[in-house]
Amino acid sequence: MTLIAIEEHWIMPDLISALQALPESQRDESLAFNEMGDKQQRLQDLGDGRIAAMDAQGIDVSIIALTPPGTQPLPPADAIALSRAANDTAAAAVGKHPTRLRALSTLPMSAPKEVARELERAAGLGHVGTMVYGRSGDLFLDDPAYDDFFATAAQLGQPVFIHPQLPSKAVRDASYRGFDPMTDLALATFGWGWHLDAATAALRLILRGTFDRHPDLRVVLGHWGEMLLFWLDRADSLSRIAGLERSVSDYVRSNFFITSSGMLNPALLRHALSVTTVDRLIFSTDYPFQSPTREDITTFLGHFDTDADRDKFSSANAAALYGISY
Numbered sequence: 001m002t003l004i005a006i007e008e009h010w011i012m013p014d015l016i017s018a019l020q021a022l023p024e025s026q027r028d029e030s031l032a033f034n035e036m037g038d039k040q041q042r043l044q045d046l047g048d049g050r051i052a053a054m055d056a057q058g059i060d061v062s063i064i065a066l067t068p069p070g071t072q073p074l075p076p077a078d079a080i081a082l083s084r085a086a087n088d089t090a091a092a093a094v095g096k097h098p099t100r101l102r103a104l105s106t107l108p109m110s111a112p113k114e115v116a117r118e119l120e121r122a123a124g125l126g127h128v129g130t131m132v133y134g135r136s137g138d139l140f141l142d143d144p145a146y147d148d149f150f151a152t153a154a155q156l157g158q159p160v161f162i163h164p165q166l167p168s169k170a171v172r173d174a175s176y177r178g179f180d181p182m183t184d185l186a187l188a189t190f191g192w193g194w195h196l197d198a199a200t201a202a203l204r205l206i207l208r209g210t211f212d213r214h215p216d217l218r219v220v221l222g223h224w225g226e227m228l229l230f231w232l233d234r235a236d237s238l239s240r241i242a243g244l245e246r247s248v249s250d251y252v253r254s255n256f257f258i259t260s261s262g263m264l265n266p267a268l269l270r271h272a273l274s275v276t277t278v279d280r281l282i283f284s285t286d287y288p289f290q291s292p293t294r295e296d297i298t299t300f301l302g303h304f305d306t307d308a309d310r311d312k313f314s315s316a317n318a319a320a321l322y323g324i325s326y
Contacts, residue, residue, distance in 0.1 A: 002315040002326050003297070005059045007161070007222050007259055007284035009067035010050075011043040012089055015082050018074055028069045030166050030189050033289070042288040043067055046093035051100055057285065058294040060315070061324060064090060065104035065131040069165050072109045072136045079108035083118055091125040102128045102324060104161060109136035112145035116152040128322040129158050129220075133165040134201025141201050142208040150210055154217040159257070159321055161220040162201050164194030171197075190289075199226040203235060206251045207242045215255075218321065222261040222284065224268045228252065229275045249275070257282055257321060262290025264300035278309045282318045 011034065019031060034040050042049065046064065054062055066086055071079040083106045090103035105122030107115045107130055119130055130153065134141050141162065153160050167176065167188055176188035187193060202221055211217055221228065228235070232249040239247045246254075253276045260268075262285040272281055285292055292300075304310040319326060 001301075001311065002060050003058055003283065004061045004063070004315045004318040004324065004326070005054075005057075005284050005287070006063040006220070006282055006318050006322070007163075007261055008062040008064050008287040009043060009289070010046055010064050010090070010093075011040075011067045012086060013044065014085060015066070015071065018071075018078055018082055019069070022073060025169070026073055028073055028166050029185050030068060030194075032185070033189070034067060039288050046089075046101070047096070051097060053287070054100065056294065057292065058297060059285070061100060061102060061326065062287070063102045063104060063128065063318070063322060064093070065161065065163070066106045068163060069133060070106050070109075070131065070163075072133050072165070074108075074110060076108065076111035076114075079110045080114055080118070082106075083108040084121075087118070087122040087125060087127060091122075091127065094126060102126075102322060104128065105130040105158075107132060107149070109133070109139075109141075109146075112139065112143075112149070115146065115149040119149060119152050119158060120156065123156050123158055127158075128324065129161060131161040131163050133163055134197055134204075135165065135168065140204055142204040142210060147210075147213070150214050150217055154214040157216075157218075157323070159218040159220055161222070162198055162226075163222065164189075164198040164226065167193045167197050195223055195226045198222075199228040199231075202226065202228055202256070203238075203248070206248055207238060207244070209242075209244065211251050211255045212245050217255060218257065219255055220257045220259060220282070220321075222259045222286065224260065224263060224272055225252075225256075225258045225275075229258065229272055232275060252276065253280065256280065257317070259284040261286040262292055264292050264296055266300065266303040269300075269303055278304075278312050279317060281313050282321070283314050 105127040
């Protein structure tokens, strides 16, 4: 059985330096998670070490993407230069391991007028989709400034992965303070805030009418839908108020794909299948932040009812979405 993992992170030294050089008020504290254990080394390795890790887990193809926050916090000129450098670096890694790696592009979201251009360039390099975040500075992802980007993504057939990011300072001050610094940060990131932030970004895209204007646009959410799948009964009530053509849950079922992000919990699988179909579910490990073993993965795949459904989740859906032959 082929196994394709679509949310597998990497980083490059020049980007680390640029992010660390930002003023403290603009710095993303979640970069501290990259320093834990051997994660920095694993993130930077796009060669033999990464392939060995894939082999150990039984992963045939990894679709790599820059780790949060990508280039989104950077000033426009730096974001443009480093997004191009990241896309060139990722393309070179794929070129060295063409049967094992694919890549999602990095885009200069702080320079909205340049985003579609870089998406086109990256697609020309062979990138199979892109990864973005819900906010760049004061601009939400659903801001009209990004509509050309979504139009281009839909036209090129480039799926847009919305990854969690650190909530804004105002949100953190309002909701995620009052503990010791590390608990504050954990609550605002992997413990809660990251995922609520990504779900809100996706919901805002729906409410903005993005999928009515671009019905062919395909969006990917990690972590079993970033909480959104669990709240659709309430979110559907927004459709009439926002003047949408369809219910929120209908947009989710028709325009969104959902990944596991290494959370191999059969209860989460069962809930996802109650909300959407197996055709919309895709395997990922969220490397190197989640580290399921080959045995963990095999055990989880045993929870699918049929070989056909197991194949869809493990590889066929990803291959169809990202145009991967295997």
